[in-house]
Amino acid sequence: MRGLFSFIAELNIMLIDWNNFTPWTALAGGALIGVASALFVLFNGRIAGITGILGGLLRPKIRDIGWRLAFILGLIAAPLVWQFFAPLPAIQIDSGNTLLAIAGLIVGISTRYGSGCTSGHGVCGISRLSPRSIVATLAFMGTGFLTVYIVRHILGA
Amino acid sequence: MKKHLSNINALLFSLLAGLIFGIGLILAGMANPAKVLAFLDLAGLWDPSLGLVMGGAIAVGLIAFTIAKKRNLSYLGFSIQLPTNRVIDRRLVLGSLAFGIGWGLVGICPAPAFVLLGVGGIKATIFVIAMVVGMGIYELLESCGKSNNK
Numbered sequence: 001m002r003g004l005f006s007f008i009a010e011l012n013i014m015l016i017d018w019n020n021f022t023p024w025t026a027l028a029g030g031a032l033i034g035v036a037s038a039l040f041v042l043f044n045g046r047i048a049g050i051t052g053i054l055g056g057l058l059r060p061k062i063r064d065i066g067w068r069l070a071f072i073l074g075l076i077a078a079p080l081v082w083q084f085f086a087p088l089p090a091i092q093i094d095s096g097n098t099l100l101a102i103a104g105l106i107v108g109i110s111t112r113y114g115s116g117c118t119s120g121h122g123v124c125g126i127s128r129l130s131p132r133s134i135v136a137t138l139a140f141m142g143t144g145f146l147t148v149y150i151v152r153h154i155l156g157a
Numbered sequence: 158m159k160k161h162l163s164n165i166n167a168l169l170f171s172l173l174a175g176l177i178f179g180i181g182l183i184l185a186g187m188a189n190p191a192k193v194l195a196f197l198d199l200a201g202l203w204d205p206s207l208g209l210v211m212g213g214a215i216a217v218g219l220i221a222f223t224i225a226k227k228r229n230l231s232y233l234g235f236s237i238q239l240p241t242n243r244v245i246d247r248r249l250v251l252g253s254l255a256f257g258i259g260w261g262l263v264g265i266c267p268a269p270a271f272v273l274l275g276v277g278g279i280k281a282t283i284f285v286i287a288m289v290v291g292m293g294i295y296e297l298l299e300s301c302g303k304s305n306n307k
Contacts, residue, residue: 017195017202022186026206029185030213036178037214038221043170044162045231045238048178050267054289058296063163067171074175075271081176082183089183091273092191093280095263104270104284106259108291111267114252115242118266119178121253122211127218128226128239135245140257147261148197 037124040071049120050075051111114140160234167235179272185210188272190264197261 040048044067053068079088095103111117114136116125121140125133151157162171179188186192186206196207222239231237260266265273265284273281 014199015202017204020192020195020204020206022206023209026185026209027213029181029183029187030210030215031217032181032184033178033210034181034214034217034221036174036176036181037218039170039177040174041221041225041231041237041239043231043233043235044167044174045225045233045235046162047239048174050271054267055292055295058289058292063161067162067167070168070171071175071178072271074172074177075179075182075268076275077172078176078179078183078272079188079275082180088276089186089189090191091189091276093263093265093273093278094191094194095280097280097283100263100265100280100284101287103259103262103265104287105291105294106255106262107265107267107270108288108293109295110252110255110259110291112252112292112295114249114256115240116253117256117268118260119268123214123218124222125240126211127215127222129219129222130240130243132240132243132245132249136249136253139250139253140260143254143257144197144261145199145257147258148194149200151262152198153200 033119033123034127037119037127041124047120047124049116049124051115051117051120055112162235164233164235166233170233178268179275181214182269182272185213188269188276190269190273193264193266193269194261197264 037048040046046067048071050072053071056064057068082088093100107117114121116133116136118140121133121136126137182188187210192204193207195201195204225237225239228237256266263284267288270281270285270288274285
């Protein structure tokens with residue numbers, strides 16, 4: 001794996017941050033995310049897309065509230081369960097409160113408008129080989145890269 | 158009669174799936190916004206790790222969804238509901254483009270937002286509240302749009 005990235009680096013177009021590169025925990029963590037999505041679809045029959053699960057709570061059908069809340073509670077409980085066994089890894093939010101509020105609003109409106117986010121389109125959608133999700137993922141990855149480029153390298157924030 | 162997801166087993170599997178999903182996010186580094194931004198910063202000192210998160214998730218997901226597509230009922234007897242819409246429309250593209258902007262501004266997307274909420278702190282709380290308000294605004298706009306079209 002290192003060979004491939006070294007090759008890209010030798011083309012002198014990218015600088016790789018080897019000190020913070022964590023391929024194995026990234027792959028293992030990704031596999032766990034896949035396992036969670038697999039459990040969800042094979043046992044409960046639903047897509048593990050957080051936008052849809054959360055958004056559905058705002059159009060409440062009484063009998064659907066429980067499983068939606070349970071999934072979200074599981075996410076919230078994850079760091080607490082983790083801490084039973086090991087200290088949490090570094091978690092760092094550098095953004096200011098105003099920017100967090102603006103970004104949160106954008107994420108909330110746009111993920112519902114586009115019918116999904118990194119989990120529903122990026123993981124489950126691509127795993128289903130859905131053309132819609134492949135397009136969506138390319139779109140948000142593209143503007144994600146572009147936004148960071150503009151903020152860090154043009155605005156210099 | 159069809160089984161409904163309000164069943165206690167469905168609630169337990171939802172909780173378990175959410176928990177495993179969240180632990181995966183923490184292990185992968187996706188719950189650390191600084192690492193997400195380092196992945197999105199191609200022109201800076203680039204940390205490619207998070208590309209592998211998606212790779213690991215999709216490798217497992219491909220197997221699961223190949224099985225799911227062949228079944229009508231889940232292992233617990235619930236109907237398997239997969240999206241049927243195949244039209245690539247303006248909503249999908251514009252929504253996803255805008256989502257990338259919000260994601261790129263702070264490095265937080267919806268699932269890690271809830272993991273961060275569990276870690277605690279005012280910043281995660283602000284993001285989650287704003288995100289839920291955003292989804293509420295979407296619902297309002299949708300219901301206005303629908304009543305205008307009548």
